[in-house]
Amino acid sequence: MTTASRNEHLDPGLAKVLTYIEAHKDEFLERLIEYLCHPSISPQNVGMDDVAELLLKMLRRVGLEARAIPTKGYPVVLASWNHAPNAPTVLLYGHYDTMSAEPLDAWASPPFEPAIRNRRVYARGAGDNKGQHFAQILAVESYLKVHGRLPCNVTILLEGEEEIGSPNLADFASAHRDLLKVDLVVTADGPQHESGRPIITYGVRGVVSFELRARGANRDVHSGNLGGVVPNPVWTLVHLLASMKDKAGNITIPGFHDDIVCPTELDLAAAALLPSDANELRRSLGFRTLDAPVDRPLTDRLMFHPTLSINGLHGGYSGPGMLTIVPGEAFVKCDSRLVHNQDPGDILNKIEAHVKRHAPDVEFVRLESTPPSKTPLDAPFSRNVQWAVSIGQEEDPLIFPALGATLPDHVFTKLLGSPSFVIPYANADEANHAPNENISVDCFIKGIRTGAALLYALSRRS
């Protein structure tokens, strides 16, 4: 779709809102800068209640019913507008917490004194996620200013614990199902594609992580005096791990693949359209060959295949030269990224059973787990969302059937039973979690446009 053809047929009601946004963009930018002056760092418990309070006032001023609902951790800010009885309800998810700003001396300007350089706003939270959920709020505000009402129902959910792993989000959603009866969920978070193209993501991989601990003698012993007599816990882990994934890259834990639902024709077709350059990746990261198995397209690896990664393995001597010992203990930390429709608890049970069978003396410790999430490419509202992004961003989005990484989308898809779409508004080089985090002014304004286009699009049944 060309920009001309996009605008040609635009509904006058939406066009008016987009014109309003264009006319107010300097004001919106000033208000973003004001918002970014308030730190809200969840890992360090800095400013969390203040910013929740600030959001309540902001959302009420926009014209929404808003409240802060306590959790075991930081409160969830929930706001709603429910006056379109025949229209669908969209949940706009975001998070008001940020990572810490350390190391402070790596910032060109202080993280909580927002500065504009090169048409970007630099501040902690600019991209992740204040700049993005503030754009959603301004889209709602603009629609209400222009029309006095919204074309669909809106629930805004802003949590304060995304940067610490959303430990209470699922419990919150379970406890407040009555407030979360929605037809779809849209998350504006993360960076756009490095080519500058907008993205819509329909799913994420899940993850389980665990540790294996092996013990031999109760201390390190001399490899001459006792080598061949005392069992070696590093060898125990080597043979156990080798029984879990073969050299060709196949995960060999019985039952591991049982519940995987293969990607659909739509998924495969969408994946095939995505830009991917294995050579450039190899060059930039300095490695020679893609991970085993070798016969997989680059994008399929991240979206459609589970992994078993060793995050760290440690046992015995690590200094210079030699120390000829048989180590007394060793441990390995692993994670496994899961794909649709694997269940974390079931997978951990299967891994544990495998460990018990192959190395009964090795201790198995469960760590974290998050289920995968999948929204079908032909889910309800999928075309509405795609249309809205192409209008708001003035460019057709790349369609990602799934992301390689893990987000708590399962709360929306599995727990609330809604389709869930992730639409990043921030530039690819937003430097989230890093010094000099930023959002480009252009991305911020296009985010507001996209939010407005979305509200309009949802009033048109898909």
Add this chain to the structure above:
Amino acid sequence: MTTASRNEHLDPGLAKVLTYIEAHKDEFLERLIEYLCHPSISPQNVGMDDVAELLLKMLRRVGLEARAIPTKGYPVVLASWNHAPNAPTVLLYGHYDTMSAEPLDAWASPPFEPAIRNRRVYARGAGDNKGQHFAQILAVESYLKVHGRLPCNVTILLEGEEEIGSPNLADFASAHRDLLKVDLVVTADGPQHESGRPIITYGVRGVVSFELRARGANRDVHSGNLGGVVPNPVWTLVHLLASMKDKAGNITIPGFHDDIVCPTELDLAAAALLPSDANELRRSLGFRTLDAPVDRPLTDRLMFHPTLSINGLHGGYSGPGMLTIVPGEAFVKCDSRLVHNQDPGDILNKIEAHVKRHAPDVEFVRLESTPPSKTPLDAPFSRNVQWAVSIGQEEDPLIFPALGATLPDHVFTKLLGSPSFVIPYANADEANHAPNENISVDCFIKGIRTGAALLYALSRRS
């Protein structure tokens, strides 16, 4: 043999020497204490030249020709008595260097102020090795005092670099073959058996050590964003190592076992006589099952079988909880104890070839290597040495066809072509290399007796 039967048939000439030793034991103990006041710490280059000088004077006073011969490191002290043209020549090997005495505050009395407690002399070097080679010197002195001559020819070789791995011993022996034309080598070093029984050791395992270094991306990457795409160097090492030794404990490097010469009937018979208590070992070291393969006698494991030990394997995250990364690099340090007749260079070549075949991108780094050594149980002078030990120690020795650990015996057996016998004089709890190192007065005096009995025994052709 009972003590009574031992003494009944004792040659009057030897009996006179043993009586002399008994009569002078207080003086010998005083002179040991004086010797132990002089530190000679090779790892810290403390007092080395002074003690070499001291030994020269001591050996000349005994009646030997003595000189200090420079090496690339510390000098070798070489002394000889060659006035028995029809008798064999024995090389008595020892070392005048010691380990450092740290941690000093763990000593009950200062390491270079020898103290007698519980009929033991406590000082650095008391057991390892001053107390033992001084006993050899006193045996020679006693024989000369009583008879004015020795029953066989004697060369005493005291090196100053044993505690730093004898880096110049082989070169020294090559360069001075003319001074080292001997018929056998006897080393008094190490501890006796924990039961208190004397020991004669006929061989040692060799050792090669190496490091394998694997690299993936040029930095750690996120296991969600790039897991399944970027190769994982810890997995590379796991699969490479698993190809080198199987779960059943068999080393699977092609050609690894080719040159091994199986133990003789004599070796096996001697090994079967050795005390061994796997249950006690398991209890004291707190492990459940012996290392794989499971179907081997405990003593055979250390004497007749090579090993492939992982000394340390490290890659990726090692902190608390999880960090879901694919590590950028990993390394493993290994040693392999070799048995008769494996060649270190050949084995390293075979390991390197295996690595290149299975994981061509993994870097192979050679570290140390020492050949194994074997003196046949029926070698010339074997019975003479056994007889001498049973007379000197007043108890029949345990016969070890080999030790699990590695000593530079190959210099004597392979380079000089002599049989080589190791006869520890020190008590099992000598605490060598540790604080409160000691030698029991009884062991010291029995060592002098054993040295004297040895000189006599060698004059009787085996």
